[in-house]
Amino acid sequence: EPEVTQTPSHQVTQMGQEVILRCVPISNHLYFYWYRQILGQKVEFLVSFYNNEISEKSEIFDDQFSVERPDGSNFTLKIRSTKLEDSAMYFCASSEGPANEKLFFGSGTQLSVL
Amino acid sequence: AQRVTQPEKLLSVFKGAPVELKCNYSYSGSPELFWYVQYSRQRLQLLLRHISRESIKGFTADLNKGETSFHLKKPFAQEEDSAMYYCALSSVGSYQLTFGKGTKLSVIP
Numbered sequence: 001e002p003e004v005t006q007t008p009s010h011q012v013t014q015m016g017q018e019v020i021l022r023c024v025p026i027s028n029h030l031y032f033y034w035y036r037q038i039l040g041q042k043v044e045f046l047v048s049f050y051n052n053e054i055s056e057k058s059e060i061f062d063d064q065f066s067v068e069r070p071d072g073s074n075f076t077l078k079i080r081s082t083k084l085e086d087s088a089m090y091f092c093a094s095s096e097g098p099a100n101e102k103l104f105f106g107s108g109t110q111l112s113v114l
Numbered sequence: 115a116q117r118v119t120q121p122e123k124l125l126s127v128f129k130g131a132p133v134e135l136k137c138n139y140s141y142s143g144s145p146e147l148f149w150y151v152q153y154s155r156q157r158l159q160l161l162l163r164h165i166s167r168e169s170i171k172g173f174t175a176d177l178n179k180g181e182t183s184f185h186l187k188k189p190f191a192q193e194e195d196s197a198m199y200y201c202a203l204s205s206v207g208s209y210q211l212t213f214g215k216g217t218k219l220s221v222i223p
Binding site: 003004031033035041042043044045048050055056058091098102103104105106107108 | 150156157158159160163200208209210211212213214215216
């Protein structure tokens with residue numbers, strides 16, 4: 001079965017640094033998402049992306065965050081100036097249709113901000 | 115605002131016993147409800163959704179709009195059912211899923 005691929009699996013960074021988390025969605029999917037899970041808390045929606053633009057974003061997704069699909073296969077999440085509270089597991093997901101369709105999740109990137 | 119509540123953080127049952135993982139939601143419109151599962155060292159994956167009305171791996175869930183619940187049930191638990199289970203809600207016209215905090219199911223041999 002095709003899978004969503006995320007790299008790296010772990011990322012350690014200093015507070016204030018920029019990080020880019022990478023994802024390769026399933027090739028025929030049209031909708032792309034980023035979610036995050038802070039340790040011990042809920043999986044939280046960050047952003048959805050469709051037709052090369054953001055279709056929906058949460059309050060968490062402020063000006064420090066951005067997403068891009070630079071080359072038709074990769075889907076990236078950039079955090080410009082990381083804060084301690086950005087430490088979390090970040091999940092990429094993709095689907096053929098919107099969120100009421102089956103989401104396929106990646107295995108996640110554990111981001112640790114020191 | 116929509117919210118999903120899973121009141122049990124951890125549920126332990128013996129193999130062969132019935133399982134019920136509780137999920138309640140808060141949403142004023144007509145929701146779509148899902149159960150996602152994460153087995154140890156595996157990725158989050160869809161188990162079932164209410165719109166399909168299907169049974170996956172022996173699990174079923176019925177949407178009860180009166181009680182705003184979507185409990186997950188299985189008549190006879192198996193050891194391989196041990197995992198983290200997340201209830202999630204999607205609203206019409208929205209791209210996002212709202213997750214509950216999850217329930218860790220442990221099936222004791």
